[in-house]
Amino acid sequence: MSSERQREIMAASLEIISAEGIQNLTIKNISGRIGISEPAIYRHYENKISILIAILDEFRTMSSKLFSDHSAGDTSPVEKLKNIFKGLFKAFEKNPSMVSVIFSEEVFRNEPLLRQRISEIMEHNSSVIRTLVAEGQKSGDINKTIDPGYLTIIITGSLRMLVRKWQEGDKQFNQAVEVENLFGAIASMIAVSKS
Amino acid sequence: MSSERQREIMAASLEIISAEGIQNLTIKNISGRIGISEPAIYRHYENKISILIAILDEFRTMSSKLFSDHSAGDTSPVEKLKNIFKGLFKAFEKNPSMVSVIFSEEVFRNEPLLRQRISEIMEHNSSVIRTLVAEGQKSGDINKTIDPGYLTIIITGSLRMLVRKWQEGDKQFNQAVEVENLFGAIASMIAVSKS
Amino acid sequence: MSSERQREIMAASLEIISAEGIQNLTIKNISGRIGISEPAIYRHYENKISILIAILDEFRTMSSKLFSDHSAGDTSPVEKLKNIFKGLFKAFEKNPSMVSVIFSEEVFRNEPLLRQRISEIMEHNSSVIRTLVAEGQKSGDINKTIDPGYLTIIITGSLRMLVRKWQEGDKQFNQAVEVENLFGAIASMIAVSKS
Amino acid sequence: MSSERQREIMAASLEIISAEGIQNLTIKNISGRIGISEPAIYRHYENKISILIAILDEFRTMSSKLFSDHSAGDTSPVEKLKNIFKGLFKAFEKNPSMVSVIFSEEVFRNEPLLRQRISEIMEHNSSVIRTLVAEGQKSGDINKTIDPGYLTIIITGSLRMLVRKWQEGDKQFNQAVEVENLFGAIASMIAVSKS
DNA sequence: GATGAATGAGAGTTCATTCAT
DNA sequence: GATGAATGAACTCTCATTCAT
Numbered sequence: 004m005s006s007e008r009q010r011e012i013m014a015a016s017l018e019i020i021s022a023e024g025i026q027n028l029t030i031k032n033i034s035g036r037i038g039i040s041e042p043a044i045y046r047h048y049e050n051k052i053s054i055l056i057a058i059l060d061e062f063r064t065m066s067s068k069l070f071s072d073h074s075a076g077d078t079s080p081v082e083k084l085k086n087i088f089k090g091l092f093k094a095f096e097k098n099p100s101m102v103s104v105i106f107s108e109e110v111f112r113n114e115p116l117l118r119q120r121i122s123e124i125m126e127h128n129s130s131v132i133r134t135l136v137a138e139g140q141k142s143g144d145i146n147k148t149i150d151p152g153y154l155t156i157i158i159t160g161s162l163r164m165l166v167r168k169w170q171e172g173d174k175q176f177n178q179a180v181e182v183e184n185l186f187g188a189i190a191s192m193i194a195v196s197k198s
Numbered sequence: 199m200s201s202e203r204q205r206e207i208m209a210a211s212l213e214i215i216s217a218e219g220i221q222n223l224t225i226k227n228i229s230g231r232i233g234i235s236e237p238a239i240y241r242h243y244e245n246k247i248s249i250l251i252a253i254l255d256e257f258r259t260m261s262s263k264l265f266s267d268h269s270a271g272d273t274s275p276v277e278k279l280k281n282i283f284k285g286l287f288k289a290f291e292k293n294p295s296m297v298s299v300i301f302s303e304e305v306f307r308n309e310p311l312l313r314q315r316i317s318e319i320m321e322h323n324s325s326v327i328r329t330l331v332a333e334g335q336k337s338g339d340i341n342k343t344i345d346p347g348y349l350t351i352i353i354t355g356s357l358r359m360l361v362r363k364w365q366e367g368d369k370q371f372n373q374a375v376e377v378e379n380l381f382g383a384i385a386s387m388i389a390v391s392k393s
Numbered sequence: 394m395s396s397e398r399q400r401e402i403m404a405a406s407l408e409i410i411s412a413e414g415i416q417n418l419t420i421k422n423i424s425g426r427i428g429i430s431e432p433a434i435y436r437h438y439e440n441k442i443s444i445l446i447a448i449l450d451e452f453r454t455m456s457s458k459l460f461s462d463h464s465a466g467d468t469s470p471v472e473k474l475k476n477i478f479k480g481l482f483k484a485f486e487k488n489p490s491m492v493s494v495i496f497s498e499e500v501f502r503n504e505p506l507l508r509q510r511i512s513e514i515m516e517h518n519s520s521v522i523r524t525l526v527a528e529g530q531k532s533g534d535i536n537k538t539i540d541p542g543y544l545t546i547i548i549t550g551s552l553r554m555l556v557r558k559w560q561e562g563d564k565q566f567n568q569a570v571e572v573e574n575l576f577g578a579i580a581s582m583i584a585v586s587k588s
Numbered sequence: 589m590s591s592e593r594q595r596e597i598m599a600a601s602l603e604i605i606s607a608e609g610i611q612n613l614t615i616k617n618i619s620g621r622i623g624i625s626e627p628a629i630y631r632h633y634e635n636k637i638s639i640l641i642a643i644l645d646e647f648r649t650m651s652s653k654l655f656s657d658h659s660a661g662d663t664s665p666v667e668k669l670k671n672i673f674k675g676l677f678k679a680f681e682k683n684p685s686m687v688s689v690i691f692s693e694e695v696f697r698n699e700p701l702l703r704q705r706i707s708e709i710m711e712h713n714s715s716v717i718r719t720l721v722a723e724g725q726k727s728g729d730i731n732k733t734i735d736p737g738y739l740t741i742i743i744t745g746s747l748r749m750l751v752r753k754w755q756e757g758d759k760q761f762n763q764a765v766e767v768e769n770l771f772g773a774i775a776s777m778i779a780v781s782k783s
Numbered sequence: 784g785a786t787g788a789a790t791g792a793g794a795g796t797t798c799a800t801t802c803a804t
Numbered sequence: 805g806a807t808g809a810a811t812g813a814a815c816t817c818t819c820a821t822t823c824a825t
Contacts, residue, residue, distance in 0.1 A: 008784090024307035030820060040786050042822080047784095051820065107304045112219035122366070146387070153383035160359030161352045168351070171317070188348035192341070192387040203809085225795060235811050237797075242809090246795070398805090414697035420799060430807050432801080437805095441799065497694045502609035512756070536777070543773035546753070547746045554745030561707070578738035582731070582777040593788085615816065625790050627818075632788090636816070 005057065008047050011037055013061065016054050021100030025107045052114055055104070059120040062101055065094060066124060070131040080139035081194075084132065085186045088162060092182050095166065102170050129155055145193050154193065161189060200252065203242050206232055208253050216295030220302045247309055250299070254315040257296055260289060261319060265326045275334035276389075279327065280381045283357060287377050290361065297365050327353055340388050349388065356384060398437045399447065401427055406444050411490030415497045442504055445494075449510040452491055455484060456514060460521045470529035471584075474522065475576045478552060482572050485556065492560050519545055535583050544583065551579060593632050594642065596622055601639050606685030610692045613640075637699055640689070644705040647686055650679060651709060655716045665724035666779075669717065670771045673747060677767045680751065687755050710744075717743055730778045739778065746774060 005013070015036040019028050030051060034041045048054045073086040095102050105124075111117035133155045139145030145154075165185050169178055200208070210231040214223050225246060229236045243249045268281040290297050300319075306312035328350045334340030340349075360380050364373055395403070405426040409418050420441060424431045438444045463476040485492050495514075501507035523545045529535030535544075555575050559568055590598070600621040604613050615636060619626045633639045658671040680687050690709075696702035718740045724730035730739075750770050754763055 025304055026308060029818080031818085039784095041820090042787085043785050045821075103304060109220055109298060109302045110304055113221060148386060149383050150379065153380045156359050156363070156380060157352060157356045157384060157387075160355035160357070162355070164351050164355030164358060184345065185348050185351060188344050189352060191343060192352075224793085226793080234809090236795085237812085238810050240796070415694055416698060419797080421797085429805095431799085432808085433806050435800075493694060499610055499688060499692045499695055503611060538776060539773050540769065543770050546749045546770060547742060547774060547777075550745035550747070550749030551742045552745070553749060554741050558741070574735065575738050575741060578734050579742060581733060582742075614814080616814085624788090626816090627791085628789050630817070 006047065009057065012044060012047055012054060013058050016058060017098065017100035017104070020103045020107075025103060025110050052116060055111070055114075055117055056120060058104060059117065059124070062104065063120065063124050063127075066091070067127060069094060070128055074131055074135055079144050080135045080142065081144050081190055084135050084139075084158065085183075085190070087131070087135075088182050088186050089179070091162070092166070092169075092178050095169075096174075096178060099170075099174055102166055106167070106170070125159075129159055132158055139193075143195060146195050149193060158189060161185060201242065203232075204252065207239060207242055207249060208256065211249050211253060212293065212295035212299070215298045215302075220298060220305050247311060250306075250309075250312055251315060253299055254312065254319070257299065258315065258319050258322075261286070262322060264289060265323055269326055269330060274339050275330045275337060276339050276385055279330050279334075279353065280378075280385070282326070282330075283377050283381050284374070286357070287361070287364075287373050290364075291369075291373060294365075294369055297361055301362070301365075324350055324354055334388075338390060341390050344388065353384060356380060395447065396437065402434060402437055402444060403448050403451065406448060407488065407490035407494070410493045410497075415493060415500050442506060445501070445504075445507055446510060448494060449507065449514070452494065453510065453514050453517075456481070457517060459484060460518055464521055464525060469534050470525045470532060471534050471580055474525050474529075474548065475573075475580070477521070477525075478572050478576050479569070481552070482556075482559075482568050485559075486564075486568060489560075489564055492556055496557070496560070515549075519549055522548055529583075533585060536585050539583065548579060551575060590642065590646075591632065593622075597629060597632055597639060598643050598646065601643060602683065602685035602689070605688045605692075610688060610695050637701060640696070640699075640702055641705060643689055644702065644709070647689065648705065648709050648712075651676070652712060654679060655713055659716050659720060664729050665720045665727060666729050666775055669720050669724075669743065670768075670775070672716070672720075673767050673771050674764070676747070677751070677754075677763050680754075681759075681763060684755075684759055687751055691752070691755070714740055714744055724778075728780060731780050734778065743774060746770060 012033060015033050016028055019032050019036065023032070028051075030041050030044050033054070034044050044054075048057065069090045070087055073090055074083050076083065078086075105121070108118070108121055111121065133151055136145060136151045136154050136158070140147045140149075140151065162185075165178075165181060169176060169181070207228060210228050211223055214227050214231065218227070223246075225236050225239050228249070229239050239249075243252065264285045265282055268285055269278050271278065273281075300316070303313070303316055306316065328346055331340060331346045331349050331353070335342045335344075335346065357380075360373075360376060364371060364376070402423060405423050406418055408426065409422050413422070418441075420431050420434050423444070424434050434444075438447065459480045460477055463480055464473050466473065468476075495511070498508070498511055501511065523541055526535060526541045526544050526548070530537045530539075530541065552575075555568075555571060559566060559571070597618060600618050601613055604617050604621065608617070613636075615626050615629050618639070619629050629639075633642065654675045655672055658675055659668050661668070663671075690706070693703070693706055696706065718736055721730060721736045721739050721743070725732045725734075725736060747770075750763075750766060754761060754766070
């Protein structure tokens with residue numbers, strides 16, 4: 004679907020977002036990084052917003068795939084949640100600039116198309132988690148007394164906060180271990196007490 | 199400390215951030231909203247960044263006061279956490295634009311002074327929560343098996359996610375109830391199981 | 394004639410010109426240096442140009458006094474010229490910012506009042522020198538074959554170049570010696586060869 | 589090396605400097621004179637300083653060529669000096685705005701890049717003159733008793749003063765004759781007295 | 784596909800000066 | 805005498821985008 008040049012443009016954009024912040028994502032910077040002229044960009048994308056839409060769409064595809072992949076199989080819902088967590092973090096590690104995009108909602112505020120895309124992604128991911136939570140409560144793995152809606156907020160919020168901390172600390176900490184630990188903490192909290 | 203005009207500029211800025219997004223926070227917009235000329239702004243603030251710093255500093259004062267107020271007293275640590283949650287939300291309700299500022303980290307990325315301020319606020323708030331968590335574990339109110347660091351991530355992350363949802367949904371939901379419920383969920387999860 | 398404040402303003406202006414260049418001579422800088430408000434300046438001078446006019450007028454008085462002082466007496470014309478040179482340099486040393494003013498013609502170009510003042514000063518000084526040269530030629534101290542007009546250009550140009558070099562080198566060299574030497578060179582060149 | 593537009597911009601800048609003074613050299617004025625928009629300038633020069641640097645660099649090239657051209661050949665050093673004088677004045681006559689640039693040191697004071705360029709040009713020209721003076725003294729054409737350093741100051745200073753006078757008088761006098769005469773005066777002063 | 788040149792709109796900021804107090 | 809507040813005009817520079825080639 005995307006031409007080579009389009010992928011190049013998306014990659015350059017992500018690099019810029021990651022290295023210099025989304026505020027520095029200008030057509031000039033993108034074209035400069037690729038080594039083409041500014042107008043050349045417009046041969047491949049209608050305008051700047053389209054580039055970001057393309058990036059978000061790719062992120063959507065990736066994250067959607069990740070969520071459905073890991074929510075399938077016959078492991079327990081809790082195990083599935085953990086795998087989603089880990090998968091997501093692995094994806095961020097491979098493409099750290101994605102994090103900046105996801106956290107740039109405020110920047111996109113006046114761009115309905117971008118805003119909507121981000122909402123959709125969040126919504127979709129949330130719903131997968133909510134489903135897994137419900138499943139877990141049904142199967143008796145997750146404490147039934149907790150409202151699944153709030154539990155979803157807690158889980159997604161925790162995950163997001165960890166991502167933020169990772170990003171803030173210049174991506175230095177061993178995220179595999181941290182995810183495992185954070186998830187372990189959540190798991191132990193929501194597990195049915197076996198006394 | 200702040201002159202009347204300075205407060206007016208801060209208010210106008212917050213209104214703009216809230217209504218049109220931080221991207222539209224321009225000197226022209228600020229001065230236009232107040233009804234003065236653009237250069238007049240510079241009589242009261244050295245530059246645009248200083249305005250944002252002033253706003254963040256006010257937020258810091260407010261939130262710091264809120265956190266220390268509610269972390270005092272002789273109620274249980276869990277109760278204190280709940281009060282902090284509720285107080286914070288009340289503050290946001292009173293000044294909804296503050297939320298936009300807090301979530302604009304990505305926009306401030308290249309402004310060390312702003313970045314630092316936000317970090318400080320977050321760090322301080324986190325540390326208060328961590329202390330309360332530790333207290334709660336010591337007193338036997340909070341489950342000792344959960345690592346206090348991760349628990350803090352979970353609590354702050356959940357809170358943040360709720361704020362985000364509130365903002366996204368155009369601040370329509372009854373946040374008092376939502377906070378109560380979300381916190382109830384967390385509380386039940388971290389409570390020592392009394393079986 | 395000048396009030397204390399006026400002198401203070403002139404002094405501050407000269408300090409700024411000397412330290413930061415005439416481009417940085419702003420009402421804000423002047424008032425800041427004195428420790429008064431900007432409008433206060435306008436109580437003492439009609440506008441910025443008036444300040445510079447006052448400075449130039451003072452320079453005119455000083456330099457005019459210096460030229461007439463040294464061109465009197467019963468020493469030889471050449472000796473008088475030397476004393477003028479030395480006196481001028483001594484004045485610059487005492488008030489180095491005057492040099493910047495004198496060399497700022499280009500900046501004053503669009504200010505007829507300033508331009509004229511500078512011209513007058515130069516013209517007057519030139520004419521004194523021309524007179525002394527003529528005297529010297531009459532008395533037989535200076536070679537008669539050289540045109541007094543060109544000789545004046547040579548003398549004033551040399552002096553100016555030395556001032557420039559002094560200024561460029563951050564006023565470090567021993568100007569007393571340099572003036573003496575430069576003038577010695579000129580003197581030997583224009584002296585009537587006594588062979 | 590310079591594109592047509594770049595040369596056009598340089599020319600317009602020089603015209604402005606010459607006609608309205610360097611203080612009126614604004615991007616708006618430059619673009620207005622050429623008949624393009626202000627931002628268009630930035631396609632051709634990074635910023636305003638770059639334009640001035642380009643101008644100074646061209647002046648450097650021109651003057652350096654002139655100095656080396658005339659300091660070669662088998663005429664006497666004094667003759668060479670004269671030719672340099674005449675060539676320089678011819679260049680100024682062809683491009684009178686160059687004079688304004690050269691005399692704008694005070695304006696450039698806070699621009700290290702420009703300051704340095706001017707210094708380099710002056711330094712280079714001085715050194716060529718100093719060399720010729722030394723040669724002339726060696727060959728017996730110039731009086732050996734005069735220190736070559738001071739003699740260089742005298743020669744360059746005189747030249748500069750003549751340029752200034754020419755500029756001040758609105759470039760009206762016959763500079764060819766004036767240069768010839770001034771140089772004649774200098775030449776007679778430094779010639780070895782043949783008595 | 785790509786480029787050089789250009790542009791309208793707008794950004795933040797500075798400056799000399801004025802005016803009511 | 806002095807000040808706080810304000811302003812019109814100007815300045816340099818950036819940005820997304822367009823168009824002829």
